[in-house]
Amino acid sequence: MNVKILNKSNKFYYINIWICCVISSLILLILIGGITRLTDSGLSITEWKPISGFLLPFSQVAWELEFSKYKLIPEFSAVNSTMILSEFKIIYMWEWGHRFFARIVGFIFLFPFIFFIIKRKFNTKHLLSLSLALFLGILQAFVGWYMVQSGLNEGVDVSQYRLALHLAIPFLIIAILVFFLLQLNDKPREIQSGQRHLKLIGFLILILIYLQIILGAFVSGIKAGLSYNTWPLMSGKIIPKGLFVIEKWYLNFFENPLTVQFDHRMLGYSIFLIVFLNWYYLFLRYRKTVIERSALLLFLFITLQVMVGIFVLLFNVPLLLASIHQCGAIIIFIIALRHAYLMSSY
Numbered sequence: 001m002n003v004k005i006l007n008k009s010n011k012f013y014y015i016n017i018w019i020c021c022v023i024s025s026l027i028l029l030i031l032i033g034g035i036t037r038l039t040d041s042g043l044s045i046t047e048w049k050p051i052s053g054f055l056l057p058f059s060q061v062a063w064e065l066e067f068s069k070y071k072l073i074p075e076f077s078a079v080n081s082t083m084i085l086s087e088f089k090i091i092y093m094w095e096w097g098h099r100f101f102a103r104i105v106g107f108i109f110l111f112p113f114i115f116f117i118i119k120r121k122f123n124t125k126h127l128l129s130l131s132l133a134l135f136l137g138i139l140q141a142f143v144g145w146y147m148v149q150s151g152l153n154e155g156v157d158v159s160q161y162r163l164a165l166h167l168a169i170p171f172l173i174i175a176i177l178v179f180f181l182l183q184l185n186d187k188p189r190e191i192q193s194g195q196r197h198l199k200l201i202g203f204l205i206l207i208l209i210y211l212q213i214i215l216g217a218f219v220s221g222i223k224a225g226l227s228y229n230t231w232p233l234m235s236g237k238i239i240p241k242g243l244f245v246i247e248k249w250y251l252n253f254f255e256n257p258l259t260v261q262f263d264h265r266m267l268g269y270s271i272f273l274i275v276f277l278n279w280y281y282l283f284l285r286y287r288k289t290v291i292e293r294s295a296l297l298l299f300l301f302i303t304l305q306v307m308v309g310i311f312v313l314l315f316n317v318p319l320l321l322a323s324i325h326q327c328g329a330i331i332i333f334i335i336a337l338r339h340a341y342l343m344s345s346y
Contacts, residue, residue, distance in 0.1 A: 005185050012184050015121060018112045019181050023174060025105045027330050030170055032098050034326040037163075037220055038319050041094035043075050046152055048145040054103060056096060066092060075156040102144070106137060126180065133176045140169045160221025160254065167217040171210060171333060178337040186345070195346065198291070201278055202343030205298070206336045208271050213329050215264050224257035224264070225317045231310050234262060272306055275299045291346050294339045301332050 005016040036042050045053070046069045057063045067088045070076055076083070113130060116122060122130065147162035219225050234240040235258075243259045246252045252259040279295035286292045305328040312321045 019177055022109050023177050025108050026170055026174055029101050029105050030330060031327060032101055035323055036094045036098045038322055039094055041091035043151045044070055044091040044095045046073060073152050078156045129176055129180045133173050136169055136173050160218050163221040164214050164217035168214050171213060175337055178334060182341045198346055199344040202340035206340040209333055209336045212267050212271060218254055218260050219264050222257050224261040227257055228261055229313055229316050231313055268306060272302055275302045291342050294342050298335050298339050301335055305332055
């Protein structure tokens with residue numbers, strides 16, 4: 001694919017601008033959500049008000065009312081019992097900002113979508129893809145509140161299962177939009193069935209990266225990164241003891257901090273190796289082609305991501321490094337999407 005998507009001579013120029021804006025806003029929304037999670041701000045707003053929730057508390061009395069609602073949930077008594085109103089406002093602003101910007105993303109998508117439909121700019125395939133993205137966006141709003149509810153009555157954190165689902169959906173939306181953008185701007189003569197083995201490798205890497213991102217949500221959800229802060233060993237061992245201490249063995253993969261962190265490490269190493277071998281194979285067989293350059297770019301970013309992940313662990317999950325790590329995951333996912341597309345049509 002060699003069409004410049006942001007070239008004004010491109011007949012899909014305005015659609016391209018729109019989709020790029022949606023993807024960019026989704027990336028920013030994920031990052032804001034990550035910071036909200038890392039600052040333990042996600043439970044500060046205890047009600048879901050799709051309309052009136054658009055506005056901040058407008059008076060001292062309104063702020064006091066919101067704070068009084070927060071004082072009723074377990075997180076306040078167990079973790080933040082000494083919190084004062086000025087401190088509450090900080091965590092409230094993060095959660096409010098996350099919800100506010102989610103609404104903005106919805107507007108950025110919806111209004112141009114309706115406009116382009118009226119102008120008959122989409123064929124049936126385009127319409128189905130974008131309608132699916134819209135459906136997932138609406139679903140995401142409900143999943144977000146479903147996730148928050150899990151932390152309001154029991155414990156001091158949201159369910160890691162619901163958190164993982166809440167992270168998985170926007171990445172699916174990004175995947176739909178990136179593939180839509182690539183297909184929309186590809187010349188028909190360039191679209192081929194591709195070599196089967198290249199297509200399989202490309203999508204295998206993409207799926208593994210997606211699974212690693214979801215596993216990262218479990219690491220965050222049960223705060224698995226705050227323990228075993230050594231590298232390369234865990235508790236002085238390559239394979240630590242205690243991986244299956246929970247009686248129902250399969251629950252260890254989702255609820256045992258040791259196992260969850262171990263799996264995140266091992267899958268990260270596996271992806272690093274597979275992506276390196278993928279690039280090396282393409283370097284030998286398809287040197288200086290678009291797929292070889294794409295594979296090299298992916299490998300370089302994976303290498304950086306592994307290094308950042310190690311520092312996040314060693315420094316006990318500092319906010320800045322953890323945010324960079326999450327940003328890296330988004331960039332890698334988009335690079336992997338493009339790589340999978342190129343591999344499937346080469």
